Amino acid sequence: DPLAPMIVCMEEVHAVPKFGAVGSFKMGRGLGNLEAMFKLMSPHGYFTVKPQVWKKLYGLVLDKKHTGPQKKQIDLEYARQYFGPQAAAWLARTKDHNRADALLIAEYARRCALGK
Secondary structure: OOOOOOEEEOOOOOOHHHHHHHHHHHHHHHHHHHHHHHHHOOOOOOOEEEEHHHHHHHOOOOOOOOHHHHHHHHHHHHHHHHHHHHHHHOOOHHHHHHHHHHHHHHHHHHHHHOOO
16 A cells, blocks of 8 residues: 555664775765655654664574674575565575565564564
């Protein structure tokens, strides 16, 4: 339903020194554009969530012994199991870990909206 209330949730992001000034500026501009769009589209605005918070809901907060690629693979495998066959096409490739995170953040937002 296009008139149904929309819940918008984004993962909190911060500038990282290794991105450099230009990379951080571009990321900030992109983030600002998204925030403006969400404010216009959703009557309730949007909210942000730290990665540690939404990952804790699913038990995905990992210790330092896991590398970045390992963490991405664990998130992807969890999303495949959580969402099942209906998400299989969206999560078929190893590089779909960002889609997996997006789906898990959306589910986190849905649960927050429903108070679960």
